Amino acid sequence: MADTTMTARSAAANPRATLQDLLPKIVLAPSFAVILIFVYGFIAFTAVLSFSGSKLLPDFSTWVGFGNYVRLFNHPNWIVALKNLAIFSILYIVVCSVIGLALAIFLDQKIRGEGVLRPIYLYPMALSFIVTGVAWKWFLDPGIGLEHVMQSIGWESFSFRWIKDGKMAIYTIVIAAVWQSSGFVMAMFLAGLRGVDNEIIKAAQIDGASTLTIYRRIIIPLMRPVFLSAFVVLAHLAIKSYDLVVAMTDGGPGTATWTPALFMQKFTFGRNEMGMGAASAIVMMMMIFTIIVPYLYSELGGKKK
């Protein structure tokens, strides 16, 4: 309506006091300054540290170049952490997406009781990873948990001791993490499904397409942006995974369930290898930024008019 004239006039008639003009920036400035220091300044600090020979405390007198990075990538614990991250993140992302999509499609079939089921699928997201970790740690514990239950109801040979087994322990963390996050992925897909235009589906039905075909050829391809969002969120959570591992296994048995985040913590604060800890944090950040930056760029870029 009159909005174009409004903005034109406000731009012309604007002999306001300087303070009023500056006020918005003054309001924003503290937040921005804090972010500049506590995020970008601190990243720079950690980056510098990663080239220093810091041990117990930051030490800016000895420089080792890329020495910390070289030691990092030659350290067996870091290699284990990277392998675990690969196993964990692939399974976590794939299983969460499959379960999430399946549940969303099922729930979208005019299900009675959807209002009851949806919150049940989603509540784990409200819990802290420590709580999730405690629940699963004891539930999977051979002494009192699943194995014990199965044996006590008569299945004597039942054995499930993954959490105590160096080779399998990382998978128990996947189980708990999937439990925590898959409902959330379901909610993302459900929102996506509900946003699909019904006209397209009706048209396909008139053309005689089967339900399966409609999902495979029309609806799931339309979910591409949801897959992308889910991937970014889950990958980001996976790289940061720390609390859950601490609560369930604290990296054990041995170093079997170390992740990069756990490595950073243990080396920096436990083993007084601050330089290597800083290097590992930088590597983690680069992994996350490789995923996040292009995503944010495309999301924000697409929004600009």
Add this chain to the structure above:
Amino acid sequence: MSAPSQDVATRNGVFVRALIYALLIVFAVYYLLPLYVMVVNSLKPLDEIRQGNMLALPQQWTIAPWLSAWSTAQIGVSPTGLKPYFLNSVLMVVPAVAISTVLGALNGYVLTKWRFKGDNIVFGMMLLACFIPFQIVLIPSARILGLLGLAGSVPGLILIHAIYGLGFTTLFFRNYYEAFPTELVRAAQIDGASFFQIFRRILLPSSGPIIVVTVIWQFTNIWNDFLFGSSFSSVDSIPITVALNNLVNSSTGVKEYNVHFAGAILAALPTLIVYIVSGRYFVRGLMAGAVKG
């Protein structure tokens, strides 16, 4: 977004529908099982867990594990239960949520209604701050807190949580205010309303939903935080998540599983209640945090 369901559904056969219901129920059991295990076993004596079946209902009901978890269980070196740490978390969470939400609202207001050259860069930098792995700021944060004299204190944790929550709160409000008609702001400006008057009288009254979403998001994240809590707290500022982990993973003594479960539920209760009371907003916050732009 709860538009009518897809019409695809109507053409499924009875068998397929039965299968779908069965699968949905199986998954409901999967999601409820750990909660059930925690609740049931927190109400049993320890012997019953060791000898009996974790999935069975208590034969002898008891609330002793709850009392112990709350006020007498050994945590670290002192037999205080989770109570003092629960209070630490409350003292930490309330100011941290309030500060980051207020600042986020103001930032969102400036970034959408008082745009300036380079505002996109400022926003981009604040947005990217949401996604950094916090490991990268741990070492310098510890230094700064030390320099400020806030090391190992609740105010130190408040500061850290408020700062690292700013990116998300700003994002939430920016996206919300983006859709708010700028003409109203301009009209008020012409009528002589000041920067803060416009915010208070025009934007704030319609900001209810986004405030709820932001507060829930921040509350859940800060309450559930473990990394900052374990890195920057000392004996008298330990938050509940760290205390729970100490309770469960301390290697000394008998493992009191029933107390652990009761403690885990206590630690989860505030966020669970928030979720039950306002699930709709909770989900919206998750989605807003996930689907950018």
